Amino acid sequence: MFVTPDGKKVFVVDGHTHLWDAREANRRNRYGLTFIEVFWNSHNGLTPEGQRWPWDRFQYYGVENAAKDLFVDGYVDRAIMMPTYLYEFYNQGFNTVEQCSALKAYRPDNVILAGRIDPREGEAGLDRLEADHARWGFRSVKMYTAEWRGESKGYSLKEEHVGRYLEKCRALGIDIIHIHKGPTIHPLNSDAFDVRDVDDVATAFPDLKFVIDHCGIPRIDDFCWIANQEPNVYGGLSVVHGFIHMRPKYFASMMADLLFFVGEDRLLFGSDYGIHSPKWLVEDLMAFEFDDATAQEAGTGLTLDVKAKILGLNAARLYGIDVPAECYRAPPVAMRHAAE
């Protein structure tokens, strides 16, 4: 947890973390290198000076470094791990549930594992979800739409098997679906980042909660519209948050739009660790203030309530995590209005 100068304790849930292996020995082909290079360029371009990692550490940081960066230095009380398989690029996978489970074994009380589904895997994928769930017990799963699979270069939520997978999740009691839009989706002539298909599944499955990673960046404008209309859609702030130190103007304007259209109760902190580390992200956010014009645009300042919700209270409510009694609390806006 983060403790403010006047002693308030802010509970921190990092909603987007990884434990990846992009070392040369694990790379299947040049795609494995070009993939990690994009992360590396983002890490270097947006991380404050003095906190950037060496390239070797960036390719593989391992369980002990992750535990220190997240739970010792990074103020994180719970880390939710988002798997990204990428077997077409990495021999043993890039960041599988199996790999992530090593951190869970090391810090069982602090780590929450998300499962992974890919609707192109048909019956076998449904069976594997069931087996994975029996082994690890998921509250959430991740869908990474840009993943290559044989001839397929990605998928959309409009594809036919998506519904069956979501029904399976529902039957297993998995009610939180993280969706990450990435590039190179099939077909190549369409906008790979288009988030409008989220609207369809959010409407079709009103009892499930959909967390859109990176708030749909680079389609944050379309994401704001959808989340504004669909109460079961949430914004995962990784990438948005990454702008805070090196590009604060853009961070402020994106946050203003997100707070105005999505609202302070449906935004979730995520570091995207190891792209960025929670230590500086949390410190920067706690110190960040909107100017008057931005606060007006957002419909709210970046108050302690807003920060505490984003950093942990919203994710705690979504995931059913108990917040220690000593921590700062802020009720959702609807409840606050009802109480007035």
Added chain:
Amino acid sequence: MPPNESRVAEARAALAAVTDPELDQSVVELGFIADVGVAGSCVAVAFRLPTFWCSAGFAWIMAEDMRAALLGLAWVEEADVRLVDHFAAGRINAGVAAGRGFRSAFGDEAAGDLAALRETFRRKAFLGRMAALIEALRADGMSDAAIVSLTLGDLAKAPVAAVFVARYRELRVVYGGPAGEGDAAFRKPDGAAIPAGTLGAWLRDVRMTRRSAEANGEMCRVLLKGRYDGLVRGERSPAG
């Protein structure tokens, strides 16, 4: 200036008018142009993108638009536009050079051509350019009532940079209905009027479109810089 140098400068100026359709910013300002060479009436351009994985569709559109802009110069007989360091570079370069359609270059990986993609982002560019222009007028102290009653002809006298007006008018011909000098300057894309009383709320909505593109552009700059400005990396990629 030797004739070759002046031709390189002309080619660069032509490229500067080409935008990344997703960001609505010049490909030159974004740093996408890696090299421009001229030999007689032939121009060779190499361009690069922020990641190996950038959208093939947008890359194709930029390559096509660059080629058309270069061929629009009176002295250019041949324009060789070459994308480098990209997962689809080979197919894009060959397809654009042959004047083929995206569909025929990518076969089953593309379900059609790029018309819908172009349209989606041209409409966003229109909204973004309009929001920028209206904000500039408001910042100059013009009332909402005065802004919504401006005609396209009035914009020439408006207290905003001519380049903003020109860029807006370029797309106002496509969206917002009749676009003569006496027609309303500001219309919604479908041609609907914007009453003065709702301008603020409407602007609050469309401003987001512009800001989204600006933030994306910034991310592209960050990634491009990391990719090409020689930050220490343990090894070079085969592509780089």
